[in-house]
Amino acid sequence: MPLDLILRRARLTEHREPLLDIGIADGRIAEIAADIASDAPHAQIDGRLIIPGFVETHIHLDKSCILERCRNEKGTLEEAIAAVANAKRAFTEADIYARAQRTLEKAIVQGTTRMRTHVEVDPRVGLKGFNAVRHLARDYAWALDLQICAFPQEGLTNDPGTEELLIEACEQGADLIGGCPYTDTDPMTHIARIFEIARRFDLDIDFHLDFDIDPSWMHLDEVCRQTEAHRWGGRVAVGHVTKLSAVDHTRLAEIGRRLADAGVAVTVLPATDLFLMGRAHQHHVPRGVAPVHRLLGHGVTCSLATNNVLNPFTPYGDCSLMRMANLYANIAQVGAPADLAACFDMVTTLPARLINAADYGIAVGRPADLVVLDSRDPAMAVAELAQPLFGMKRGRRSFSRPAATLHRPS
Ligand SMILES: [Zn+2]
Numbered sequence: 286m287p288l289d290l291i292l293r294r295a296r297l298t299e300h301r302e303p304l305l306d307i308g309i310a311d312g313r314i315a316e317i318a319a320d321i322a323s324d325a326p327h328a329q330i331d332g333r334l335i336i337p338g339f340v341e342t343h344i345h346l347d348k349s350c351i352l353e354r355c356r357n358e359k360g361t362l363e364e365a366i367a368a369v370a371n372a373k374r375a376f377t378e379a380d381i382y383a384r385a386q387r388t389l390e391k392a393i394v395q396g397t398t399r400m401r402t403h404v405e406v407d408p409r410v411g412l413k414g415f416n417a418v419r420h421l422a423r424d425y426a427w428a429l430d431l432q433i434c435a436f437p438q439e440g441l442t443n444d445p446g447t448e449e450l451l452i453e454a455c456e457q458g459a460d461l462i463g464g465c466p467y468t469d470t471d472p473m474t475h476i477a478r479i480f481e482i483a484r485r486f487d488l489d490i491d492f493h494l495d496f497d498i499d500p501s502w503m504h505l506d507e508v509c510r511q512t513e514a515h516r517w518g519g520r521v522a523v524g525h526v527t528k529l530s531a532v533d534h535t536r537l538a539e540i541g542r543r544l545a546d547a548g549v550a551v552t553v554l555p556a557t558d559l560f561l562m563g564r565a566h567q568h569h570v571p572r573g574v575a576p577v578h579r580l581l582g583h584g585v586t587c588s589l590a591t592n593n594v595l596n597p598f599t600p601y602g603d604c605s606l607m608r609m610a611n612l613y614a615n616i617a618q619v620g621a622p623a624d625l626a627a628c629f630d631m632v633t634t635l636p637a638r639l640i641n642a643a644d645y646g647i648a649v650g651r652p653a654d655l656v657v658l659d660s661r662d663p664a665m666a667v668a669e670l671a672q673p674l675f676g677m678k679r680g681r682r683s684f685s686r687p688a689a690t691l692h693r694p695s
């Protein structure tokens with residue numbers, strides 16, 4: 286098959302040397318070799334890193350960009366949930382679409398090629414968020430694969446009508462189902478019902494979980510137990526688990542082995558966790574971010590993700606996963622090159638595994654999802670916040686952001 290494009294002298298994260306050419310045909314990677322003999326059009330990568338794109342496992346497109354409508358004066362989780370619960374009564378599909386689009390486009394130009402978004406479903410907002418984001422997923426399939434996780438942010442058993450709406454979302458094609466037991470008056474039944482619905486529709490599960498810094502109890506135990514009981518290992522993820530920031534290394538290692546045995550993956554949301562946790566402290570404020578790089582050695586699949594953008598949960602956000610990796614490394618006091626490289630893995634290969642993206646990776650036959658970073662080394666990319674220069678999805682250029690130019694006096 287004739288090649289459509291060759292990316293010349295690219296550096297892959299897993300094979301740094303020699304530099305390789307990547308030949309693309311019909312939207313897929315057709316050839317990888319040290320020097321592809323072809324007169325097809327080419328782009329010089331000049332030894333820069335090339336990756337299959339960043340993978341965002343946890344973001345809320347539907348409630349992004351609402352800071353001008355609601356605030357979080359005390360900065361607590363409870364106030365954030367209440368503020369958004371009130372604001373979302375006025376959401377319309379067009380409004381959700383416009384805000385989600387703004388956030389999604391930021392993620393695309395930051396080099397994200399795959400994303401899992403949570404979407405709130407309950408009697409106040411109905412399926413407006415689900416419908417708007419589903420529409421968005423179709424409209425932006427040229428740039429990004431978007432998984433939709435329908436979930437009950439304000440609880441399930443305590444919120445009549447929510448379960449029916451969740452089931453309706455599953456019937457209409459939600460990619461997976463989420464849970465939020467910490468807002469439910471009956472968290473154990475909440476967890477059990479989510480597993481039952483997941484089994485009925487054969488869906489992966491992604492829980493918001495253990496979102497405080499009191500280590501005396503955890504819902505994680507029940508999620509691991511149910512994952513094993515339903516043989517759902519490899520299909521369950523939990524986000525936040527900030528309680529893990531409050532346990533010692535011995536207990537953390539025990540939990541790591543438990544998670545690995547059960548097949549439960551973990552996503553850390555550094556920006557949100559750092560913003561909302563420890564608000565009872567006026568000084569020496571705990572960081573409240575789970576040190577998940579310490580779980581990798583036990584075989585736990587861990588990712589770092591964005592979560593909220595410009596809303597009461599997190600009044601920041603550029604949707605850069607490179608920035609999230611750097612922020613995490615800084616908070617977790619990660620400095621050794623191997624650990625910095627692990628932070629890079631937690632925004633690329635590991636989240637791809639978490640969302641069960643079987644065709645992620647740079648290999649012949651895989652989709653030509655390729656992002657060029659202005660860096661030559663994954664650890665240094667995290668340290669220096671390497672910028673993505675351009676990217677493509679299924680062989681078609683999806684964004685470019687040229688490197689900065691210095692204008693020296695002549
Ligand atoms: Zn979340």
